[in-house]
Amino acid sequence: MTNxxxxxxxLDGTLVDSAPDIAHALNAGLDEAHLRRFDLDRVRSWIxxxxxxxxxxxxxxxxxxxxSTALLTPLVRSAFDSATLAAPLKxxxxxxxxxxxxxxxxPQRPLVVVTNKPTRLARAVLEAAGLLDCFAAVHxxxxxxxxxxxxxxxxxxxxxxxxxxxxxxxxxxxxxxxxAAHAAGAQAALVQWGYGHDxxxxxxxxxxxxxxxxxxxxxxxxxxxxxxxT
Numbered sequence: 001m002t003n004x005x006x007x008x009x010x011l012d013g014t015l016v017d018s019a020p021d022i023a024h025a026l027n028a029g030l031d032e033a034h035l036r037r038f039d040l041d042r043v044r045s046w047i048x049x050x051x052x053x054x055x056x057x058x059x060x061x062x063x064x065x066x067x068s069t070a071l072l073t074p075l076v077r078s079a080f081d082s083a084t085l086a087a088p089l090k091x092x093x094x095x096x097x098x099x100x101x102x103x104x105x106x107p108q109r110p111l112v113v114v115t116n117k118p119t120r121l122a123r124a125v126l127e128a129a130g131l132l133d134c135f136a137a138v139h140x141x142x143x144x145x146x147x148x149x150x151x152x153x154x155x156x157x158x159x160x161x162x163x164x165x166x167x168x169x170x171x172x173x174x175x176x177x178x179x180a181a182h183a184a185g186a187q188a189a190l191v192q193w194g195y196g197h198d199x200x201x202x203x204x205x206x207x208x209x210x211x212x213x214x215x216x217x218x219x220x221x222x223x224x225x226x227x228x229x230t
Contacts, residue, residue: 004187004219005163007105008139008154010172011115011122012047013194015098016129019044020091021084025051026058028083029076035062047195048174050116050141051080084121088128095193097212102134104216110136110161114153114170114180118142136161148176151184158184171215175200189215 012018023043030037038058046057055076059069105111112135115122119140126132139157141147151165158165170181173194181188182205189207190197200206209215 003167004109004169005167006110006112006136006158006161007169007171007219008112008114008157008186009135010170010174010177010194011113011117011125013173013196014095014171014177014191015113015131016089016092016094016125018089018092018125019047019195021087021089021125022047022054024087024091025080025083026054026076029055029079030058032079033072033075035059035064035072035076044195048116048176050147051077051084051118051121052144053116053147055080081118081121085124088121088124094129094131095212099131101212101216102131105219106134112136112157112161113138113140114148114157115139116141116147116176148172149179149183151180154180154184154186158186171209173197175204178204178206181206189218191215 009015020040023040026043027037046054055073059073102111113122113126117140119138119142122140123132123138126138137157137160139153141153146152154165154168154170158168165184165186168186169189170177170186171189171191173191174196178188178190178200189209190200192208192210207218209218
């Protein structure tokens with residue numbers, strides 16, 4: 001397939017396995033508020049909606065009244081951001097084959113990131129992963145209204161590239177990515193190495209790709225590797 005002018009990638013669970021670092025940042029925030037911590041498996045199951053939703057789930061799992069929750073949530077979020085910026089990808093990793101895929105795709109079409117992580121945090125993770133230079137733009141959810149499954153970030157990405165959304169492919173690991181793509185009129189590819197693909201019903205239209213190499217084959221990218229900094 002070559003009928004796309006640009007490709008948008010989700011970040012967490014698609015480009016990077018950042019769950020250990022997200023869990024560390026969340027628990028740093030909970031420690032700051034003297035609240036109960038959560039293990040990696042529990043945190044991984046909460047990833048996808050951005051830090052505010054992640055923290056809300058963690059707060060809902062505490063034995064707190066509404067007033068205490070409202071009072072402590074900003075403290076947890078501030079500590080979460082600080083911990084993320086201090087160690088964006090200390091314990092996580094770039095998924096195998098992703099760097100090679102991006103190096104092949106970059107000379108052929110513009111690449112952007114569309115993520116529910118706020119832009120500042122997303123850029124920090126991408127820089128730590130050595131992937132930031134692969135992308136023409138990073139579109140993070142800096143407001144609740146922008147969060148996928150809203151199509152707003154994909155629409156902004158397409159506008160920034162000067163293309164229509166139906167010429168954009170959204171690559172992600174969750175139902176939120178697919179619903180955002182469908183709402184924007186974009187095509188979608190569901191990666192099967194991330195966090196949320198098991199919860200996506202088969203009836204939801206998308207390419208199913210098992211590995212980055214499989215996605216490259218579907219896109220018919222050139223097989224000769226290109227310099228990542230080209």
